[in-house]
Amino acid sequence: MLDVGRHPNIELMAYTEVEKVEGEAGDFRVTVRRKARYVDEDKCTGCGACAEKCPTIVPDAFNQGLGTRKAIYSWFAQGIPSTHTIDPDHCRQLNGKKCGICKKTCQADAINFEQEDRIIEVGVGAIIAATGYDVFDPSKIPEYRYREIPNVVTAIEFERLLSASGPTGGHLHRPSDLAVEAEIDALEKKARKSEKALKRFEEKYGESSSEFFEKYERGEYQDDDRKKWADKFKEHLGTVKPLETLKRKAEGFTVAKRLAFIQCVGSRDFRFYPFCSGYCCMHSVKEAIIAHEHEPETTSTIFGMDIRAVGKGFEEYKIRGGNQSGISYVRARVAEITEGENHNPIVTYEDTRERVVKSVEFDMVILATACAPGKEAPELARILGVELNEFGFFKTDRAQPLDTTRPGIFTCGCAHSPMDIPESVAQASGAAARAAQVLIESQMREAS
Amino acid sequence: MSKDILVIGGGIAGIQASLDLAEMGFHVKLVERLPSIGGKMAQLDKTFPTNDCAI
Ligand SMILES: Cc1cc2nc3c(=O)[nH]c(=O)nc-3n(C[C@H](O)[C@H](O)[C@H](O)COP(=O)(O)OP(=O)(O)OC[C@H]3O[C@@H](n4cnc5c(N)ncnc54)[C@H](O)[C@@H]3O)c2cc1C
Ligand code: SF4
Ligand code: SF4
Numbered sequence: 068m069l070d071v072g073r074h075p076n077i078e079l080m081a082y083t084e085v086e087k088v089e090g091e092a093g094d095f096r097v098t099v100r101r102k103a104r105y106v107d108e109d110k111c112t113g114c115g116a117c118a119e120k121c122p123t124i125v126p127d128a129f130n131q132g133l134g135t136r137k138a139i140y141s142w143f144a145q146g147i148p149s150t151h152t153i154d155p156d157h158c159r160q161l162n163g164k165k166c167g168i169c170k171k172t173c174q175a176d177a178i179n180f181e182q183e184d185r186i187i188e189v190g191v192g193a194i195i196a197a198t199g200y201d202v203f204d205p206s207k208i209p210e211y212r213y214r215e216i217p218n219v220v221t222a223i224e225f226e227r228l229l230s231a232s233g234p235t236g237g238h239l240h241r242p243s244d245l246a247v248e249a250e251i252d253a254l255e256k257k258a259r260k261s262e263k264a265l266k267r268f269e270e271k272y273g274e275s276s277s278e279f280f281e282k283y284e285r286g287e288y289q290d291d292d293r294k295k296w297a298d299k300f301k302e303h304l305g306t307v308k309p310l311e312t313l314k315r316k317a318e319g320f321t322v323a324k325r326l327a328f329i330q331c332v333g334s335r336d337f338r339f340y341p342f343c344s345g346y347c348c349m350h351s352v353k354e355a356i357i358a359h360e361h362e363p364e365t366t367s368t369i370f371g372m373d374i375r376a377v378g379k380g381f382e383e384y385k386i387r388g389g390n391q392s393g394i395s396y397v398r399a400r401v402a403e404i405t406e407g408e409n410h411n412p413i414v415t416y417e418d419t420r421e422r423v424v425k426s427v428e429f430d431m432v433i434l435a436t437a438c439a440p441g442k443e444a445p446e447l448a449r450i451l452g453v454e455l456n457e458f459g460f461f462k463t464d465r466a467q468p469l470d471t472t473r474p475g476i477f478t479c480g481c482a483h484s485p486m487d488i489p490e491s492v493a494q495a496s497g498a499a500a501r502a503a504q505v506l507i508e509s510q511m512r513e514a515s
Numbered sequence: 516m517s518k519d520i521l522v523i524g525g526g527i528a529g530i531q532a533s534l535d536l537a538e539m540g541f542h543v544k545l546v547e548r549l550p551s552i553g554g555k556m557a558q559l560d561k562t563f564p565t566n567d568c569a570i
Contacts, residue, residue: 071530071545071552076537081547085523097521099546129558143558146551189544191521197529199554223558230560237560353563384564447523480528488527488562495531502520502532503539510518 072147081148086186088451092475093192093509103182105153105161106139110177113141113149117169117178125157127234131224133242134234139169139178144232153178192509193475193502196461197495198447200481203333203340203437210403211332211434216412217243218323219404219432222350229357239322239358239365241431243410247317254310261303268296276300323430324364327414328355329401330371333437340437340458346487347435348375352388354433359392366393368427370401370416378487404432438485451476460484469498477501518542526554 071077080101087098123138138158141151159166160180170178202223205213213219218241220228231237235245265276272279276296282288283297328351334344348371355367374396376385388394399416402424407413412432417424440459441447448455453471454462461471461478469477479494480486486494520536522529525547533543545552561568 071525071533074534074537076541077533077543077545079525079545079547079552081525081552082550083546084548085521085546095521104550131558140550142549142551143553146553146557148551150550152550189519189521191519191544194521194523195529195532197522197524197526197532199524199526199528223555226558226560233560349563353561353566356566357561378564380564479532480524480526482524482528488556491526491528492531495528496535498528499532499535499539503536503541506518506520506541 069147079148081150082152085447085450088194092473092505095191095194095475097189097191097194099187099189101185101187103155103184104150105155105158105178105180105182106151107177107179107182108148108150110175111150111173112175112177113151114174115141115151116172116174117151120168120172122166122168123157123159125154130227130234131221133224133227133245151177192506193477194451195495195498195502196447196451196453196471196476196478196482197480197498198441198444198482200485201439201441203439205332205434205436207339208332211329211401212404212406212412213434216404216406216410216432217241217246218410218430219412219434221434221436222328222347222354223436225354225433226350229354229361237361239324239362239431240320241323241410244317244320247313247320251310251313251317254306254313258303258306258310261299261306264299265296265303268299272296276303322362323358324362324366325428325430326355326358326365326367327412327427327429327432328367328369328435329404329414329432330369330374330435331400331437332434333439335372336437340439342458342485343375344438344485345375345377345490346438346485349378349381349384349487351433351435352376352385352394355394356384356388356392359394366395368395368397368429370397370399370414372398372400378489438481441482444482469494469501475505519544521546524554525549525552527556529554 083099083101086100089096117139118137121137121139124135126132127134127136129143139151139153155161205211227233228235280300333339351369359365376382398419401414401416403415405413407428411428413426413428415426444459453473456462461482471478477498479498480491519542522533522545533545536543
């Protein structure tokens with residue numbers, strides 16, 4: 068990834084969208100919109116001092132909303148380019164309020180609230196659409212109760228929980244527990260604030276708030292200032308009491324150890340996508356192996372119609388997971404997930420070997436969601452003047468699998484169809500060769 | 516005639532296509548709609564079947 072940022076032949080335009088494509092193979096004119104970051108790309112050093120000081124906290128999309136970031140942010144720590152970006156939906160200054168803290172903090176003078184989108188026209192001979200896929204939204208399957216049961220998560224959310232650079236530092240804390248901890252943090256902040264206010268009264272009147280409050284309750288004081296003090300003290304108690312309860316509850320929290328993975332969520336399902344997404348069986352095996360590496364007591368059950376380990380070294384990987392990483396494979400299609408005690412998800416399924424319906428409780432359930440076509444693919448297809456297939460991936464032909472329906476425009480990776488990383492890389496090299504061919508052919512035509 | 520090529524999408528597929536073309540001597544413009552490139556792969560902890568780090 069670093070090489071892309073450094074290669075002299077690559078001009079990287081991030082935070083940019085394609086708006087118009089005219090011309091033909093060998094000679095396209097493309098209009099792009101370079102969206103305003105409100106941060107000067109040439110000046111920003113990526114130091115992050117601005118983000119540290121920014122007071123506005125926003126759910127972090129890179130961490131699938133499991134963590135938070137600031138209104139000025141980098142997409143992720145090692146991101147390229149490392150230029151920070153101001154989120155115009157949340158920044159106070161850009162929404163008419165007073166702030167500008169980041170501008171004052173930035174040593175490189177990179178913040179510019181006046182920055183505007185720039186429209187640029189570029190001439191290119193060929194185009195490759197490598198716009199990838201979207202994670203299928205499992206809330207379309209109501210019986211799995213994603214979003215209703217906090218400890219039912221998608222596989223991509225689980226990746227972030229496993230990651231050492233993720234919101235939990237790689238510890239498998241359950242979302243229900245994380246929610247309690249976030250509440251504790253918020254209450255502690257509130258308690259610190261009210262403590263400060265109480266302290267001011269205590270210094271002024273030379274007695275502790277609790278002593279004062281006893282007398283106040285007996286009716287010894289009537290003045291307005293002391294009434295304010297009493298109100299503050301009541302408010303403080305209203306914060307501290309639930310805080311204590313939550314803290315006691317949090318003492319009992321442990322990491323998730325009984326995991327269930329549910330395969331084909333949205334894939335091989337005629338209600339959604341009839342195709343197999345190809346990579347999800349393998350990422351469930353992977354996630355179960357890594358969870359076991361983090362915490363050796365972890366056991367995982369992978370529920371699937373079958374485990375599709377089709378690829379170099381995949382079957383061996385699957386078997387190794389079963390032998391060494393506490394994974395059991397259960398042949399079943401899960402009918403329903405319900406919520407048990409302590410926010411534990413309960414998985415109900417038909418065991419097709421024993422022919423009985425079973426319900427088993429887990430600490431966490433991970434949904435292996437389908438590789439869905441990009442939501443914005445139709446718009447891009449319209450701009451590019453190419454067709455999509457019946458699912459919404461770029462339409463290609465069997466004989467020319469990387470050519471879209473418009474000459475000079477190619478596709479690769481999950482924009483083409485569901486595939487894993489090695490396949491995406493191989494296709495990308497193929498698409499690069501096809502694009503090079505167009506340029507070389509038109510060069511030769513011009514020369515002759 | 517332009518010697519440039521446009522790659523739309525900075526996930527692993529777009530990155531690989533850009534690098535290949537750049538190595539062949541073509542000028543590449545790589546457009547990514549998010550603030551940084553990397554796509555889904557950047558969000559992955561490790562990758563199967565070798566469990567190498569994703570980035
Ligand atoms: C949970 C999970 C775990 C996985 N684990 C593995 C694994 O271990 N090993 C493995 O081989 N595979 C794994 N995969 C599959 C892997 O994610 C894909 O194979 C790979 O990311 C496909 O790369 P891509 O570049 O085609 O698409 P993407 O990664 O989706 O990248 C597309 C890029 O294009 C950008 N883009 C989209 N639309 C536009 C537009 N209109 N204009 C400009 N830019 C745009 C996007 O922002 C994105 O950066 C996993 C998938 C999931 C869901
Ligand atoms: S102006 Fe304030 S809210 Fe906006 S990004 Fe800067 S520090 Fe954050
Ligand atoms: S890879 Fe596995 S989980 Fe994904 S759709 Fe195919 S069979 Fe289902």
